[in-house]
Amino acid sequence: MAMSTKIRVAVIQLHSKPLDIEGNFTKACAFIRQAAExxxxxxxxxxxxxxGYVPEDPIYIQQASQYKKYLDQYCVLARELSVCLVPGTFVERHPAAAQSSGNRTLNDLDGDYQLFNTSYFISHEGEILGSYRKKNLWHTERSHQSRGWEKHSAISTPLGKVGLLICxxxxxxxxxxxxxKDGADIIIVPTCWTLDESHAYGLGLNPNYESLVLNTMITSRCFExxxxxxxxxxxxPSHTFVGLSQVALPFVGAVDGIWDSSENFFIxxxxMEILKQAELNYKVREDMAEKDWHY
Incomplete structure (x- = not known):
């Protein structure tokens, strides 16, 4: 896959059924095929x-041990369709690491394992080019999952330098x-942002504050x-999910997106010329590369 100045990205806003790992996988693959076509x-x-996210359910913990099976199948599918793929995130069960408790949040249901929330970049040839374990856990995730501690690093891909973040x-x-600073031009953020824990005080001020914060942060991050x-x-369902999947660029803001919580996808x-011109204008990367960069 030759690098191009214009990259066609499909974003799938999937509605997953909790614990239906086979059904969700089958549906995801169908959407991926449509996008490739x-x-x-x-x-x-x-x-x-x-x-889904039901960390108290024992089945959820069991399924976390099966992640490699589905990751491997996504690699096969990416190679078959000749598309690069970021298959959201996988909840992964791993043996507990020998770390001090101050450096991790340990899921201690049986004391011998940790759960990580991990995203992967798979090339169009079916190769895993890089991965990222979620570092900034939402408050209620911290009693169930361990945070990743690796440095944020860009991944070299056929589409250029890519960064992975999560929610x-x-x-x-x-x-x-x-x-x-490590060279990423495209930053991909798989997310499961819901209304389950919306703040009553915030809702009293603005019933749509969750949408406001997402749209604001996405736009700000691409500009800055x-x-x-x-x-x-x-x-x-709109009473639980925010949706608002989108692709945003500096100067432009959102290029396209799904402006509700419905299950769908868009391309x-x-x-890349827009990113080049934005850097020429704002010189953010140039400033960060200077010896006297002060942050």
Whole structure:
């Protein structure tokens, strides 16, 4: 796959049925095939797309041990369709690491394992080119999952340098800065942003504040980092899900998106010339490369 100045990205806003890992996988694959048939070069799925988020259920813990099976099948599918693929995130069960409790949040249901929330970039040849474990856990995730501690690093892909973040990472400009400083032009953010824990006080001030914060942060991040942001949120009933999956660029804002919480997908074009011109204008990367960069 030759690098292009324009990249066609498909974002799938999937409504996953909790714990129906086979059904969700089958549905995701059908959407990926549709996107590939329509010329997508990169396809992105949302966070927790395989089994939803029900961490108290023992079946959920068992399914976390099966992630490699589905990751391998996504690699086969990417090679078959010749598309790059970010298959949302996988909840992964791993043996507990020998770390001090101050450096991790440990799921301690049986004391011998950790759960990580991990995203992968798969090339059009079916190769895993890089991965990222979620660092900034939402408050209620911290009693169930361990945070990743690796440095934010850009991944070299056939589409250029790509960064991976997950959901609540969106609220941390520092994460974007590290990726951009490492050369990332496209930052992909699989997400499962719901209304389940919306703040009553905030809702009293603005019933749509969740939508406001997402649209604001996505737009801000692409401008302040001269990068493209690919935001793939989960879909579902509007009383629970926000949706708003979108692709945003500096100067332009959202290029395209799904402006409700419905299950669907869209294909947007990332014009790399826009990113080049944004950097020429704002010189963010140039400033960060200076010896006297002060942050």
């Amino acid at each position: 329509q010329g997508a070069q990169l396809v992105v799925l949302p966070e927790y797309h395989l089994n 609540w990472d969106l609220a941390f400009p520092e994460a974007f800065r590290q990726l951009v 980092n001269t990068c493209a942001v690919v935001f793939a949120n989960a879909g579902g 947007a074009e990332i014009d």
